[in-house]
Amino acid sequence: MAVLQMQRISICALKENRKQILELLQQEGVVELDMDMEEDEVFRKSDTISSRGIFEKNAATLDHALEILQTYVPEKKGMLSSLEGKTPVDYDSYSNIVEKQEAVMAQAHRLTSLAKEIAENKANILKRQNQIEALEPWKNLDVPMNFAGTKKATAFVGTISSVMTQEQIHEGIVQADPKLDAFDVNVISEDKDQTYVCILCGVKDAPALEEALRGIGFARPAQTGGMIPRERQERLEQKIAVLEQKNEELEKEIAGYENTREDLRLASDYYRTRASKYEVLGKLLQSKKTFVLNGYVPTRAAAGLEKKLNENFTLSVEISEVPEEDEAPILLQNNTFSASFEGVAASFGLPGKGEIDPTTIMSFFYFFFFGLMLSDAAYGLIVTVACFIVLKKFPNMELGMKKSIRMFMYCGISTLFWGIMFGGYFGDIVNVVTRLYFGNEVTVPALWFVPLNDPMKLLIWSMGFGLIHLFVGLGMKGYMLIRDKKYLDFFCDVVLWFVFLIGLLMLLIPSSLFASIAQMTIVFPPFLNLLAKVFAIGGAVGICLMSGRDNKNWGLRIALGAYDLYNTTGWLSDVLSYSRLLALGLATGVIASVVNQMGSMIGQGVIGTILFIIIFIFGHTLNLAINLLGAYVHTNRLQFVEFFGKFYEGGGHEFTPFTTNTKYVNIKEEIKL
Amino acid sequence: MILQNLGIVYALLGAALAVFLAGSGSAIGVGIAGRAAAGVVTEDPSKFAKVLIMQLLPGTQGIYGLLVGFITLSKVGLLGGGAAELDVQTGLLILSACLPIAVAGLISAIAQGKTAAASIGIVAKKPEQFGKAMLFPAMVETYAILALLISILAVSAIQV
Numbered sequence: 096m097a098v099l100q101m102q103r104i105s106i107c108a109l110k111e112n113r114k115q116i117l118e119l120l121q122q123e124g125v126v127e128l129d130m131d132m133e134e135d136e137v138f139r140k141s142d143t144i145s146s147r148g149i150f151e152k153n154a155a156t157l158d159h160a161l162e163i164l165q166t167y168v169p170e171k172k173g174m175l176s177s178l179e180g181k182t183p184v185d186y187d188s189y190s191n192i193v194e195k196q197e198a199v200m201a202q203a204h205r206l207t208s209l210a211k212e213i214a215e216n217k218a219n220i221l222k223r224q225n226q227i228e229a230l231e232p233w234k235n236l237d238v239p240m241n242f243a244g245t246k247k248a249t250a251f252v253g254t255i256s257s258v259m260t261q262e263q264i265h266e267g268i269v270q271a272d273p274k275l276d277a278f279d280v281n282v283i284s285e286d287k288d289q290t291y292v293c294i295l296c297g298v299k300d301a302p303a304l305e306e307a308l309r310g311i312g313f314a315r316p317a318q319t320g321g322m323i324p325r326e327r328q329e330r331l332e333q334k335i336a337v338l339e340q341k342n343e344e345l346e347k348e349i350a351g352y353e354n355t356r357e358d359l360r361l362a363s364d365y366y367r368t369r370a371s372k373y374e375v376l377g378k379l380l381q382s383k384k385t386f387v388l389n390g391y392v393p394t395r396a397a398a399g400l401e402k403k404l405n406e407n408f409t410l411s412v413e414i415s416e417v418p419e420e421d422e423a424p425i426l427l428q429n430n431t432f433s434a435s436f437e438g439v440a441a442s443f444g445l446p447g448k449g450e451i452d453p454t455t456i457m458s459f460f461y462f463f464f465f466g467l468m469l470s471d472a473a474y475g476l477i478v479t480v481a482c483f484i485v486l487k488k489f490p491n492m493e494l495g496m497k498k499s500i501r502m503f504m505y506c507g508i509s510t511l512f513w514g515i516m517f518g519g520y521f522g523d524i525v526n527v528v529t530r531l532y533f534g535n536e537v538t539v540p541a542l543w544f545v546p547l548n549d550p551m552k553l554l555i556w557s558m559g560f561g562l563i564h565l566f567v568g569l570g571m572k573g574y575m576l577i578r579d580k581k582y583l584d585f586f587c588d589v590v591l592w593f594v595f596l597i598g599l600l601m602l603l604i605p606s607s608l609f610a611s612i613a614q615m616t617i618v619f620p621p622f623l624n625l626l627a628k629v630f631a632i633g634g635a636v637g638i639c640l641m642s643g644r645d646n647k648n649w650g651l652r653i654a655l656g657a658y659d660l661y662n663t664t665g666w667l668s669d670v671l672s673y674s675r676l677l678a679l680g681l682a683t684g685v686i687a688s689v690v691n692q693m694g695s696m697i698g699q700g701v702i703g704t705i706l707f708i709i710i711f712i713f714g715h716t717l718n719l720a721i722n723l724l725g726a727y728v729h730t731n732r733l734q735f736v737e738f739f740g741k742f743y744e745g746g747g748h749e750f751t752p753f754t755t756n757t758k759y760v761n762i763k764e765e766i767k768l
Numbered sequence: 769m770i771l772q773n774l775g776i777v778y779a780l781l782g783a784a785l786a787v788f789l790a791g792s793g794s795a796i797g798v799g800i801a802g803r804a805a806a807g808v809v810t811e812d813p814s815k816f817a818k819v820l821i822m823q824l825l826p827g828t829q830g831i832y833g834l835l836v837g838f839i840t841l842s843k844v845g846l847l848g849g850g851a852a853e854l855d856v857q858t859g860l861l862i863l864s865a866c867l868p869i870a871v872a873g874l875i876s877a878i879a880q881g882k883t884a885a886a887s888i889g890i891v892a893k894k895p896e897q898f899g900k901a902m903l904f905p906a907m908v909e910t911y912a913i914l915a916l917l918i919s920i921l922a923v924s925a926i927q928v
Binding site: 443547550672678679682685688724728732 | 821824827828831832835838839847897898902903906907909913914916917920921924
């Protein structure tokens with residue numbers, strides 16, 4: 096249970112070594128660099144944007160090449176592939192890629208140009224297909240589109256902008272110019288708004304006919320050509336076939352690059368890492384011969400790093416405590432069990448300045464409450480086994496994901512435990528099956544009691560657990576105050592509240608109100624009753640007097656104290672909030688029973704059994720999913736609102752070390768600090 | 769004579785109210801959140817899982833309603849065949865016991881749906897704040913849980 100101690104590190108070294116030093120730091124991945132330093136006359140920052148740009152562009156090209164590969168030769172991926180994480184790669188094959196980088200880049204460029212060529216060919220194919228389509232209406236024309244006629248005859252090939260039959264065209268022409276009679280109208284085809292025609296006439300009639308045709312909306316086609324349409328279509332089709340053939344070859348060539356995928360990934364990560372190195376390089380303060388850099392390093396890694404730096408370079412490393420006014424980055428350190436719950440605490444906020452890491456304490460309550468809310472042995476077993484399999488199957492999973500899944504695995508164990516305590520196995524599946532198929536109902540007895548039969552009992556217990564949770568929270572606050580040597584605050588804000596609340600509790604327990612809820616009467620000996628009164632009144636008076644102690648004005652001070660006393664209602668609502676432990680636990684059990692009941696209603700027979708199984712699988716999957724979500728959300732809420740509300744604010748920032756910036760592979764193990 | 773036999777009808781009415789009011793509330797709430805979720809997924813499909821969880825949050829009231837409805841039905845013996853003989857007073861008691869989750873479920877689910885939609889906005893812009901975003905709709909749900917608690921306690925306390 097700890098926030099890892101940080102130290103400040105300052106390195107001053109020769110400029111000629113700067114790249115190697117940064118590489119070492121990057122490889123070690125234990126330093127968070129603090130780059131907000133001002134330039135002055137001696138120390139200046141150098142401009143590395145252009146070289147950084149080249150690396151970023153290379154990385155982008157490689158990513159693009161990988162996308163191309165993925166399009167043409169898709170890699171087979173399972174449903175859970177997102178859990179796989181980065182492939183681990185040893186440092187040798189990574190340095191190998193450095194030597195091969197030009198060849199790999201050439202491959203990437205080739206892939207990009209191949210893809211570009213394919214795209215161009217596809218565009219050409221599309222263009223030709225459009226041309227073929229445009230020629231479709233002219234298919235029956237057996238002269239070229241630009242056919243003007245012979246020596247003696249003139250031809251008009253074109254469209255008329257309305258649908259007309261041969262006779263109508265004939266009539267139209269004669270109406271426009273009654274003198275015309277020697278001409279021949281051929282309708283080639285028609286569609287819904289045009290008629291495609293070829294009209295022949297003697298050379299001398301041509302001007303008059305053209306005039307007449309214009310009157311009925313004749314126009315020459317936009318697309319002409321010296322070929323007979325049908326032949327031209329065939330020619331286009333051949334061209335398309337050639338292009339398609341070519342594309343197939345290109346795709347084959349792309350497929351041939353399938354094995355380079357690993358190299359492309361490595362190289363992409365290599366450039367990305369270099370780009371991030373240059374980014375840091377651009378922020379370094381450099382003089383003519385030297386440079387300086389500052390940062391944070393976890394104390395336990397500091398000595399090793401210092402030694403490594405001194406062994407390899409001529410430089411000065413200074414490691415010092417983090418100054419008071421600085422806010423060190425936060426890295427949590429917990430045992431395997433508690434570390435699984437770090438994600439929950441981090442999603443609320445990492446410990447702020449001077450706060451302790453709440454993860455350890457929280458993890459036990461989280462484990463406890465989660466199981467209590469889900470409380471079904473079979474569900475717990477399913478969750479545990481499923482998480483265990485996933486963890487075994489994907490060892491390279493991203494660390495955060497791994498922790499979450501491990502957390503659910505532990506929560507599954509807790510669910511199993513509570514399920515056995517409350518006798519829930521898929522709700523009441525044992526009862527239903529034995530009743531339906533064997534005639535006599537068998538009940539698996541609950542180790543403790545069945546909540547549905549005695550909800551008041553579980554309600555009292557839930558609130559009791561809640562009270563312990565809240566008291567521990569208040570205790571944590573006390574611990575922090577003592578650690579900071581604020582004894583007066585500890586007494587006024589923690590001890591007095593404890594006294595007051597315990598006094599109230601002791602007054603409540605023997606009362607008739609409690610007896611009616613808990614259905615049992617507890618009688619305290621008289622001295623305890625007296626003690627309760629002393630505690631409650633003493634606590635209340637103490638809080639009233641001391642809460643507003645920062646104020647000199649006594650009237651105001653007491654008024655503030657009285658207002659603070661009003662927080663008792665806050666405690667009441669906090670405790671009531673734990674009734675969700677009961678409500679959600681009941682919900683799981685009751686819905687499971689509904690599913691079983693529905694399944695069993697159909698009857699025994701073969702069909703009945705099959706339907707029962709279908710309803711069982713579907714219903715319980717749904718119930719498990721919904722209640723898993725509910726338990727997760729509400730356990731979080733109990734931690735965040737009720738528990739953290741007592742002592743924890745968060746607001747620290749995460750330790751983000753300068754390290755190899757990769758997307759596909761993991762060059763070394765996750766940092767072990 | 770008829771009036772005296774209405775007990776079971778009131779009890780069933782209670783169960784029906786619990787299921788259909790809380791269920792309608794959840795349907796509206798999940799619908800509101802779903803619209804926001806769909807918008808986020810069009811921009812960034814990788815957030816699907818996160819926004820789906822957010823969308824589901826207002827769905828629990830419907831389940832609580834179902835739960836109370838089911839307990840009521842099994843209480844009055846309508847599930848196992850052979851309904852219990854209920855007098856009017858017991859019937860009305862059961863009806864009243866069902867009201868908290870029916871009404872609080874309806875209203876809180878709608879409110880929670882709106883909050884969930886707003887939280888989906890957080891996830892869209894700052895996915896790393898998922899934990900906090902989830903908390904806002906969960907705050908609304910508290911009141912549905914309190915109502916559920918009273919409904920369950922009341923229904924199971926009534927002697928049939």
